[in-house]
Amino acid sequence: MTEAENPLATKLARLIADRKARVAIIGLGYVGLPLALTLCRAGFPVLGFDIDERRVALLNRGESGIRHIPADAIRAALAEDRFEASADFERLGEADAILICVPTPLTRQREPDLSFVERASRQIARTLRPGQLVVLESTTWPGTTEEIVKPILEEAGARSGDGFFLAFSPEREDPGNRDFGTRDIPKIVGGDGAHASRLADALYAAAMTSTVPVSSPAVAEAVKLTENIFRSVNIALVNELKVVYDAMGIDVWDVIAAASTKPFGFMPFQPGPGLGGHCIPIDPFYLAWKAREFEVPTRFIELAGEINTAMPRHVVDRMAEALDRRFGRGLNGSRILVLGVAYKRNVEDTRESASFRLIELLEDRGAHTSYHDPHVPEIGPTREHRELAGRRSIALTAQAIADFDAVLVATDHDDVDYALVAAHMRLGVDTRNVFAKRQLDLSRVVKA
The missing domain is CATH 3.40.50.720 (NAD(P)-binding Rossmann-like Domain)
Incomplete structure (x- = not known):
């Protein structure tokens, strides 16, 4: 099957264009929550995931917990039935697109700690179904998407670019910045293959002012590191x-x-x-x-x-x-x-x-x-x-x-x-x- 003949990509592209694609976001902190609200405002239904059950309950009550993110925006998304928070990761299968917004800290030895990314990837793999788009947003070293996330997801049996679609799009949040919010910051997008690139770009383009497609996930990963x-x-x-x-x-x-x-x-x-x-x-x-x-x-x-x-x-x-x-x-x-x-x-x-x-x-x-x-x-x-x-x-x-x-x-x-x-x-x-x-x-x- 050639890339142009992939019916799974065609179906997902149509769902994104019609704002019917359900988006899951793993991690509802300083990156994931504003992204979730931006997608909600663009018309997408969003299911947010977090391991902190207290935070999940807070959000489902319409409270923010983050000073620069107004509770009114959360209550509006809840009232329109566009947002729900959950700690039940078995529900990841309900989503058409899954965005990973988890921490990537350092160990005490100043080496990368990708345990949160790996855990999120395994959670996705357990419920991965044909045609899902998975995008890593967490800042990391060039190659992580293809060398770490991709093999974990492919353990489920499907292949990237055929059974599911994989991309990297770095978060560029600046908490408290009054001039540039999530929607206003151009979105870098690098996909593992042409279908993944087009689908990820289409999703973000529907919610952001502009997108910047690049040639690969590794290039997108390098962009974020270069900026910082x-x-x-x-x-x-x-x-x-x-x-x-x-x-x-x-x-x-x-x-x-x-x-x-x-x-x-x-x-x-x-x-x-x-x-x-x-x-x-x-x-x-x-x-x-x-x-x-x-x-x-x-x-x-x-x-x-x-x-x-x-x-x-x-x-x-x-x-x-x-x-x-x-x-x-x-x-x-x-x-x-x-x-x-x-x-x-x-x-x-x-x-x-x-x-x-x-x-x-x-x-x-x-x-x-x-x-x-x-x-x-x-x-x-x-x-x-x-x-x-x-x-x-x-x-x-x-x-x-x-x-x-x-x-x-x-x-x-x-x-x-x-x-x-x-x-x-x-x-x-x-x-x-x-x-x-x-x-x-x-x-x-x-x-x-």
Whole structure:
């Protein structure tokens, strides 16, 4: 049978065109949930899967649990009978297209952990039926779709491109971004064969503003890694410049602001206390790991990782130095208030947050820490910082601020009263330049 004669592809293409294809999404977090709602708004019925039964119940009640995703959107999808959440993975057979949006973290040895992808693939394989489209969205090393997912699915008996269709389309979410939502971000699509490419492209094109078909799943996988490695390398560059310029008595933020006035040849990146989130701290290691298979060095990528990983220690060293100069003692016994434990501004997402490493380093040197974060009332369980779970955000009052020896600005949330902080803190260590941006008193501020 030639590709042009595949009736399964023809049938699925018709279902997609008529918005009758039922879409399953595995993983209803920061990637899967906005994708589900985008597909619902495009007219598709969506069945979402998650291993967290509490999250499933929350969503089926019409509640979000994610700050930037409005509950109204979930309730609208439920009311139109377009969305349902489930923890029963045996129902995957009900779907015409299955999108995998599960985590791809690192092990403690900084190697790729594809256990979530493999588990999802096996769950799909148990109910795989002829004509289903399977798309991996989780960020991973080039070759994962064809080398890991494809063999697991083919154990069910069908072959990719004939009995089922397989593709990779990387998630490009930016939680909290008010300018670019899921629908607005061009969708990269790479299929295992022409039918898979056309079907995956048709599905996403029906819901997204635009799609970008590429020649293979491996190319699509490489696109996502390239995007985040680009950011990682440039953030490492400005972090290194921050250290160099600080030694020279030069404010790196002033330098970046002035350099940004050049209308060509310069793209501003901002320094910080270290990397956070599920992408930039992790993705470069996925490519570096895969490159070793081909005996190709990735020195530039690995150097950027080293620089960014070292930033929390640099910040803590700067704080110790500032405390010694101002009060004649270092970190041991000092009380430190950390402002922000989310990995980025205006979200509640704490994945890979540099703030957790900062707290650990401060406490390793004898400091007593508390934190304030308007979006994270309590620190939940984490893979690597289990001792922090259960700690709660303190109220930000004038008296509370004055009780600390120093305030460390780690995350620059908009809804923090920095004027109050500036007025009552004894010392501020600012990793985000928030006090200067707001033209507040800098006499007790050290930039780090």
